[in-house]
Amino acid sequence: MKKYYIALLLLTCFAGAYAQEAEKTEEVAFQAGEQITYKLKYGIFSAAETTIKVENSEQKFFGKPALRIHAVANTLGTFNLLFKVRNQYQTFIDPHTLLPYYYSEERKEGGYKHADKVTFDHTTGTISANSGKYPYSGNVFDFLSAYYFARNVDVSGLKINDKLDMRYFLEDGIHTLTITYLGKEQVKCGLGTFNCLKFNPTIIPGRIFRKNSKLYLWITDDKNRIPVKAHVELIVGSLVMDLTQASGLKYALNPVKK
Structure with a gap:
């Protein structure tokens, strides 16, 4: 597998939800103490x-308070023998x-x-990074x-088929991710079935993805706006990212009652 595949998949699944041109809501959807886990x-x-954990930071930046968000990504089981990953991001x-004020990673x-x-x-x-300014x-x-x-x-x-762009910095430059909104859909994850907003972030074909590979992302249609599932097609097989744990949320999760 191509190096950085965990980082790139996390990027497209976690960041590929909305565009930075859209307006931010006044009320923040999360709080310090939140912890979520994906498999x-x-x-x-x-x-x-x-x-991924959110916590209040004692460290200030430019004289201002900050929240620290810390993520750990590790391979499991036999995948440690095939391609061991031990990544940390904050x-x-x-x-x-x-x-953002400051970002660091160890992959x-x-x-x-x-x-x-x-x-x-x-x-x-x-932006100042190891690779330059x-x-x-x-x-x-x-x-x-x-x-x-x-x-x-x-x-x-x-509206359905609206396209949004978001810009992000990764390693040695600023890139743009385009996302298409596909409508509303119920989807099942490790914590139940949820009413969701469905998106299709673009992906770049290469050693992992086919030319026509699709990535689908489902976000809870509530105040939490948590990604609960992502599905991406690979050259061989597919990967599914599934929400398995959520605690310390600002708002209660509301799975669909059967």
Whole structure:
């Protein structure tokens, strides 16, 4: 498998929900103390698990308070023998604007290792990373801050087949992800069945994805706006990311009653 595949899948599944051009809702959808866990399955086999935590940070940035979001992604079982992954990511965001101040990652994927530290200076419009400095304007995110910002975007005006763009920084540049809204649908995950909004983020074909591979993402149609499931087609088989645990949520989850 191509190196970075866990990071790229997390990026498309977590960040690929809404566009940064849309307006953010006034009320924030999450709070410190939230913890959610996803399991990644290849066919019937559990391949990896990711846990994301939100907490108040004692560290300030540019003299302002911040929330720390920390994610850990590890392969499971026999996949540790095939392609062992031990990745950690963290981002510090403004609790009101939800824009990132600082992002870091430590990735160990098979024999590949990578670490990065990224600072977002919104005053000068400069991103500073290990690979250099990058000017920007408007909203640009790392994948973790993109995920949490996306959960707070007003989607009430979306129509089926509307296309949205979101910009994110990854490793050595600013990239754009295009997402198509496909409507509403009920979907089952590890925590029950939920009324969801369905999206189709674009993916780039290569050593993992076919030319016509599709990625589908389902987000709860409630105040939490949590991604509960993602399904992506690979050159061989498919991967499913499934929500298996959620605690410390600002709003109670409301699965569909049968």
